[in-house]
Amino acid sequence: MNDLPELLHQAARAAADFRATLADRPVARSIDASDLRAGFGGPFPSSSAPPEEVLQELIRIAEPGLVATAGPRFFGFVVGGSMPAATAADMLAVGWDQMAFNAVSSPAAAAAEAVAGGWLKDLLGLPGSASVGFVTGGQAANTVALAVARHQMLAAAGWDVERDGLPGAPRVRVVAGAERHATIDRSLRLLGFGTAIVEPVAADANGAIDVADLARVLGAGPVGPTIVCLQAGNVNTGACDTLRPAIDLARACGGWVHVDGAFGLWAAASPATRALVDGLELADSWACDGHKWLNVPYDSGFVFCADPRAHVAAVSYIAAYLEGSGITPAPSDFVPESSRRARGFAVWAALRELGRAGVVELIDRCCRLARRFAQGLSAGGAEIVNDVVLNQVLVSFGNDTRTDNVIGGVQREGTCWLGGTTWRGRRLMRISVSNYSTTDADVDCSVEAILRVASGL
Numbered sequence: 414m415n416d417l418p419e420l421l422h423q424a425a426r427a428a429a430d431f432r433a434t435l436a437d438r439p440v441a442r443s444i445d446a447s448d449l450r451a452g453f454g455g456p457f458p459s460s461s462a463p464p465e466e467v468l469q470e471l472i473r474i475a476e477p478g479l480v481a482t483a484g485p486r487f488f489g490f491v492v493g494g495s496m497p498a499a500t501a502a503d504m505l506a507v508g509w510d511q512m513a514f515n516a517v518s519s520p521a522a523a524a525a526e527a528v529a530g531g532w533l534k535d536l537l538g539l540p541g542s543a544s545v546g547f548v549t550g551g552q553a554a555n556t557v558a559l560a561v562a563r564h565q566m567l568a569a570a571g572w573d574v575e576r577d578g579l580p581g582a583p584r585v586r587v588v589a590g591a592e593r594h595a596t597i598d599r600s601l602r603l604l605g606f607g608t609a610i611v612e613p614v615a616a617d618a619n620g621a622i623d624v625a626d627l628a629r630v631l632g633a634g635p636v637g638p639t640i641v642c643l644q645a646g647n648v649n650t651g652a653c654d655t656l657r658p659a660i661d662l663a664r665a666c667g668g669w670v671h672v673d674g675a676f677g678l679w680a681a682a683s684p685a686t687r688a689l690v691d692g693l694e695l696a697d698s699w700a701c702d703g704h705k706w707l708n709v710p711y712d713s714g715f716v717f718c719a720d721p722r723a724h725v726a727a728v729s730y731i732a733a734y735l736e737g738s739g740i741t742p743a744p745s746d747f748v749p750e751s752s753r754r755a756r757g758f759a760v761w762a763a764l765r766e767l768g769r770a771g772v773v774e775l776i777d778r779c780c781r782l783a784r785r786f787a788q789g790l791s792a793g794g795a796e797i798v799n800d801v802v803l804n805q806v807l808v809s810f811g812n813d814t815r816t817d818n819v820i821g822g823v824q825r826e827g828t829c830w831l832g833g834t835t836w837r838g839r840r841l842m843r844i845s846v847s848n849y850s851t852t853d854a855d856v857d858c859s860v861e862a863i864l865r866v867a868s869g870l
């Protein structure tokens with residue numbers, strides 16, 4: 414017997430039960446990957462199984478391998494949690510099984526994206542006329558934005574890259590900060606530019622672009638199609654490039670400016686941090702994540718372009734079954750996928766739940782808690798290595814080995830989870846405060862646990 418409503422209730426209950434344990438369970442347990450795989454099964458079974466059994470089996474097998482990344486004391490990578498309404502909305506998106514291709518496949522999904530996209534532009538201070546694509550994350554957003562940049566720069570040079578590709582095309586320059594995110598390089602690989610095309614610009618002590626060096630690099634090469642990649646929110650330090658003067662320099666060369674703001678773009682949403690990204694609205698394209706600081710479930714990212722026509726020209730396609738549909742541009746004209754999950758519902762729900770005041774409070778609180786982390790650890794004898802301008806903190810416990818040992822010890826201890834990084838040749842503990850549910854008490858007990866592990870070494 415297949416009772417779908419009861420099955421969905423069971424799934425929702427299991428998710429709810431897991432969420433209820435988030436604040437107290439060890440953040441990550443050590444688990445043997447081969448045990449987990451063995452649990453999921455050996456050879457592919459030939460017989461079918463009732464869906465209720467499949468669900469219960471999945472819940473039982475997966476449980477020990479779940480990490481409390483959605484909880485208040487996961488400070489690794491740049492991992493947001495997921496707002497209650499956004500989590501429930503994403504479950505609806507799956508239950509409704511809507512295809513967010515265009516306004517025929519799901520009028521509701523298209524409308525939710527249109528409205529949520531408008532709210533995002535408003536919050537982030539982007540031009541109201543910019544186009545928005547709801548993509549899987551920062552990587553996809555960077556790739557789409559750089560594809561649009563490639564289109565526009567080459568079209569201006571008289572080259573149709575969509576038709577003729579890159580062989581024989583006019584040379585394009587790509588100028589990017591030395592501290593750019595690795596996804597920029599992967600996007601360049603995927604777009605056929607290759608990574609060697611990058612003309613790197615030096616970074617300052619906190620990882621923001623050195624504007625004088627940007628002027629030097631731009632001036633050292635020929636005038637022509639040029640893409641300048643700037644960043645809001647360095648993944649280690651949180652540093653934001655000084656966008657206004659950097660964009661002015663790029664503009665003077667006729668260049669396209671892309672801003673990778675996977676999490677740092679959210680600085681624009683709060684009056685307290687807005688100055689960090691001053692001039693942001695002058696760029697041509699922007700990448701931002703929903704699943705990091707907005708606390709939308711995975712996967713969720715946004716690509717914005719100031720010129721919607723360039724966006725559509727680079728990304729959309731025509732097919733016979735779409736002709737005469739009268740719905741252009743459609744949501745799918747701004748993303749690399751055709752059929753896809755209706756990501757707009759969860760984004761709309763997170764924004765609706767928070768409201769403008771809630772977004773500001775979320776950004777401000779995470780930044781304040783990052784400073785609280787830094788103060789607590791510093792008071793306990795640790796060295797804070799970065800200028801804590803946003804939600805990221807870099808910490809040293811004396812030397813590389815000792816720092817790595819503290820990180821490993823904290824991960825095993827289980828109060829909180831954070832990772833390590835190499836920054837300017839040093840091994841450092843890396844803390845990212847990005848979760849909507851993190852409180853002062855979570856930070857205090859995490860600081861206490863970290864210092865306890867450090868003193869026990």
Ligand SMILES: *Cc1c(COP(=O)(O)O)cnc(C)c1O
Binds near residue numbers: 550551594644674676
């Ligand atoms: C996280 C991050 C990315 C990649 O985003 P994903 O959502 O993981 O694809 C790109 N750039 C920066 C600055 C980031 O922090």
